Amino acid sequence: MRSSHSQSSGFGLKLAAGLGLAFLHLPILLIFVYAFTAEEKSFQWPPPGFTAKWFAVAWNRPDIWEALTLSVKVASIATAIALVLGTLAAAAVARTRFFGREVVSLLVILPIALPGIVTGIALRSAFSMGDIPFSFWTIILGHTTFCVVVVYNNAVARFRRISGSLIEASMDLGADGLQTFRHVILPNIATALLAGGMLAFALSFDEVIVTTFTAGQQSTLPIWMLEELIRPRQRPVTNVVAMVVVIVTFLPILAAYYMTRDADQIAGSGK
Amino acid sequence: REPLQSLGAGEGALSIVSWAGYIERGETDKNFDWVTEFEKKTGCMVSVKTAATSDEMVALMNEGGFDLVTASGDASLRLVAGKRVQPINPDLIPSWKTIDARLQNAPWHTKDGVHYGTPYVWGANVLMYNTDVFKGEAPTSWKVVFEEMHLPDGKSNKGRVQAYDGPIYVADAALYLMAHKPELGIKDPYELNEDQYKAALDLLRGQRQLVGRYWHDAMIQIDDFKNEGVAASGSWPFQVNLMKAEGAKIDSTFPEEGVTGWADTTMLHVDSEHPNCAYMWMEHSLSPKVQGDVSAWFGTVPSVPAACKGNALYGDEGCKTNGYENFDKIKFWRTPTSKCSQGECVPYHRWVSDYIGVIGGR
Amino acid sequence: MTAAVSFSKVSRHFGTVKAVDAVDLTVAPGEFFAMLGPSGSGKTTCLRLIAGFEQPTSGEIDIFGESAVGVPPYRRNVNTVFQDYALFPHLNILDNVAYGLMIRGVGRAERHRAAEQALEMVKLPGYGTRKPGQLSGGQRQRVALARAFVNKPKVLLLDEPLGALDLKLREQMQEELKGLQRALGITFVFVTHDQGEALSMADRVAVFNDGKIVQTGTPHDIYNRPKTRFVADFVGSSNVIAPQAMQALGGEARWTSLRPEAIRLVSEGGVNATVRSTSFLGASTKLFVDTAIAPLALSLPAGQPAPQEGETVLIAWAPADLHTMEDAA
């Protein structure tokens, strides 16, 4: 887009956007502040004192590590499965016209369009009807269900943008279906899958509502946090964990942004 | 189902549904640990699922997969009626004899002379208050949470009191009416006929105007006392002890109307997969050390009188402060049933839906 | 000698749309063959049938004597330069060009060398490390070309490869393409809707209309001896004179075409005409005139003074320039 005078923003808009962003971030600042509070069980404003000891405390608490490990495992596997399912569905929907296309896109959107608690108790009652005991895999089952949609959305948008002639060009140059997938389709949807995968990971990593119903006795990080916040031993530890997660994910998010942005520009200029 | 006749070897694992703070392994405070030693002794590794309300405990037990539950009186008989727990054999629990005589045959775990568990600890729903607001003078009546009035600091109690977010709280209202409206003829706050029940609900509806948020969970109540300017509320000794320990201006009292309370029973799931470990835990849970430690941690009264003396954490005054002598003044939680001594009473499920309505402003 | 490409009664129908309808076609090896026709006339579909992206509904396609039935595109020794180039956006230019060789398992060093050579041939040496997004339209087009012929296909298909370029660049690319074709000796099948391009570049031209081939022949044939009114009108902009009008002019009562540049202004002895409008085109001026029989367009070479609008002039043409056509439209 060209920049010029008619394209510059008004002060009101700037203010509204700035205030909106501030609104999004003030509570996060507060989380950071209270990672250093000297209080232990419940918070007060202003904090009575500051200490950095909670980092050491958090580091040494095995339950955090257990919950973290479980969450990372769940999120990774759920994301991986969602990547496969979402990509397959997106490829089918974007590249072909077949009877029931609409049904597929509706099905994919459903788990996120219905409140999590519905998904949660639906799965839970299905487990109990089918006598399936809660396990690592029941959590995965729940998470994958709502992760598929983000992968699907990203992939479908990218598939639509890949010009159909790219695939024909590849075949024309001697590549069969699988080679075309490997050398042309995959590299071109990779960044979209990365973006979708990251979002899926984030969703899974922070999910409480569905997890509550499908986890049984296991605690993922958010479930651990819930227990911890309701019955705190050392509440600042939850803030430490939340803060560390934000800081640790900062760089990957930024990287993903630059990667997907470049890809969009190229894919967009393919005409 | 017949109770176990002889004790075998431990199965190596045990899972318990319990109230928060009932089963501690020293993670919060190293001094409070009555699990590690048990695990070492028996090889039964303990896992705990905490529940916030009695209803949740019942739901968890219905769902299955647990061995034991520390059920309060409003859950225990439901579990028995639903055949979710099995009778126990006191002969396999050597410490059974040491249990407080007042509790040995308590109706909330005994049915037709058969025992469905071992008593754990008991306690009262005390009136917690802010000493600044009350100028050091303990309120004498539950009136401060039920009726609009000016508190000693000169301001209205409106928006500054709380009530428990559980249907069983209807009994607290009934208890208050027992003292203030004798003409209703309430004999037992858990056995209410239609009129008595309606009066209790009306009282609660009035209370809704005073209460900003009902307390559901102990820590949020603590937050509310600290940050929301709450001045008085029914509460557990647990919160009182915790806040006092942090130096908050908080104390508690037994008002003149009496209090409701809970006496908890360790009950054995009908499909328990680790019955031997479960029996070992029941025995362990009755040791004066455990009883005293739990009571010190949660602010309860032990079911084994021996724990009142000589426990380092609980101290020799613990039993007295937490109401050992007030046993008879406490109306222990029980599940209201339609069949009662008055003939026809309002059953619990109505309490559940009506209390949701009351909180919702109906 | 076997034909490079031959269609016999090939049809491709999409539902009720007859995109290609019973087409017979022979392209000789080494020929520069152009397909010309209006939008939707089936040119692209024909190319796609040769490439293998479409299967004929009926009829038989042979490529160098071998039947192409059921042979997937990746097994045909035929390459395509796509209208939108279809360069792989994730690969750099060198890898784009080397793609076909990579698929065939040619080693890295060797295929890069071949790709470099191909890039030199299209006058883009040293551009190998750029991404397609960093090239201009004309450059991309040349990369697409290099990518196709680096595989030494037996037939190269080009679908309006110059459509998106502007005039100057287009003229330049036309010359380059023609030069490349001569140098490599590959059979080119070239689709365009621009008659100038088809006439100036091709050895032979097939004119399409409505899924059918209306005429095949050399550019001269097509331009000077259109078989039907459609061809006369589409290739250049002939005056098409109806049988009655021809009769009135004293000619044969048949559909006849007369090229605008074949009409001259004369000072005497011609047909009376009134100038309706004039249009200056630089190298020539176009005149639209009304005569008693029919309106005509004529093209005056530059340098000759153009009459004003409304003026009356005398026009004439050589009888040899009148070309009679089949009745079909």
Added chain:
Amino acid sequence: MTAAVSFSKVSRHFGTVKAVDAVDLTVAPGEFFAMLGPSGSGKTTCLRLIAGFEQPTSGEIDIFGESAVGVPPYRRNVNTVFQDYALFPHLNILDNVAYGLMIRGVGRAERHRAAEQALEMVKLPGYGTRKPGQLSGGQRQRVALARAFVNKPKVLLLDEPLGALDLKLREQMQEELKGLQRALGITFVFVTHDQGEALSMADRVAVFNDGKIVQTGTPHDIYNRPKTRFVADFVGSSNVIAPQAMQALGGEARWTSLRPEAIRLVSEGGVNATVRSTSFLGASTKLFVDTAIAPLALSLPAGQPAPQEGETVLIAWAPADLHTMEDAA
């Protein structure tokens, strides 16, 4: 009479890029004014300066005598037909056309009536209820036109409005546009990079290069009397002969242009030339020949038999066709 648009020393710089550089320009009321030039020469930027989407870095723009400094686009009585039409996809055709009237608060019934009329004018009556996505490129272009002139602007700006159309449609639209302009008497400022279009349609043409106007004049002037080598080369494809070569030919030692169609084949007394290549263009055949002094292009009218490649021919031209130019490139 005040000029419809006048630029005095107008520049628009983007960082170091001088998109428009000290341009002086006057467009007369009711004129059909074309801007011609290669890609990136600043044509679009000029239009955007008139429309108000850009502000000049320096210089003064007047529209009908009023200064346009600081006047936002929505307060200029100037409308634009965008190159890609920019129709509002969420509105139907009628509402698209009526948009400007709606903004001015014209009542629903009245503005719809006016829009219907405008649609009739562009030969799209009854298309009002369709959405832009349901129209073809040429139809959309006409809607964009109707949307602009329904507001009766004093100046209508058109940015390569025919760029996306194919040849036949393009020729047809050229005539329609010209007709509309005559009928409405609005000042048209028309951007194109196609010299044929500029020459045939415009009253006056400005040739842009590198942000500057190189020459302004009537189509005849521009084509026949190019001021610089750039113009000679860009408008049509002149032979540009260097001063030394001219001297060798016995002429004046200055840069000179010679149009290909001004060169004739003669049987005696001409310059010796060898045919390098020929290109059949239908109405004419292009010949590229080498002479002792310089390579030349010449255009033979149709009908004349073209020599073969490699043949030696004699060529000649009239001295009047030699046109000397400024030295600047």
Added chain:
Amino acid sequence: MTASAQTAVLPGRQGAVGRLSDLFWRKPGLLLFLMLTPPLLWLGIVYVGSLLALLLQSFFSIDEFSGLINYEFTLVTYGQLLQPANFDIILRTLLMAAAVTLASAAIAFPIAYYAARFAKGKWKAVFYLGIMLPLWSSYLVKVYAWKLILAKEGILTWLFAKLYLTWLLDGLLAIPVIGGNSLSISYIGTFIVFVYVWLPFMILPVQAALERVPGNLVEASGDLGADPRQTFRYVLFPLALPGIVAGSIFTFSLTMGDYIIPQIVGTSRLFIGQAVYAQQGTAGNIPLAAAFSVVPIVIMGLYLALAKRLGAFDAL
């Protein structure tokens, strides 16, 4: 260059992979079938199957005393939904979800608009991070942070007092129904936290929709005489609408199903999510929980049908 292959038809790849590729090329339907089977099995069978199982449960009833399910077909449970207390819950939740959705759209629009049309280069990255980071920080911890911000003796009160604006806060809290004793114990508080937590889910689709609006439509509108406000009203807003609808699918459904926020910040009056949670989790009344969850299913069903009409699916 390598030697040219001499035949017009090349041999294909050998082996199973090559044969498989040829098979897929010849039978695209088979490929499609294979691609669709896994996602359809997962979502169509596992997920929709579970939903149906849930639906089935809502036709059972519960034994009130023992809490065990009575597996006999009955509509009693649905009858309970219409009890005033339960009906209140449904109404309250819908109103809240609608309010949250509207507010999110209002707040999200300027952010999305600025990010999509004006932010360039580094600022674009800043906006992206600014929207994504809150998504990555723990939902629970954020909610608890809000509790402290909104508390009677919390940060907002403190801030308003410093700014001598306490009267404003008091005025706000004095509004009947939505006001209360403190922000954290009022519908206003619940509303603020809901809006906060779901805001990114509105910004992202709106931004995507706005990014798709070609810049020259804005210019065309200006060219035709529309001032910036009119351009917004007649061009930008209608074109961003599918994005807003897509975002509202999230905000609406997330608000409807949440049971944690209203419990932590609110007046103890239940929302659907809490009711479902309480009925199934604490009361073990799965039939009533199931009946309750049919409500959001039906509402979202209608909502999706509407969204589809507006083309919001493509904007998700």
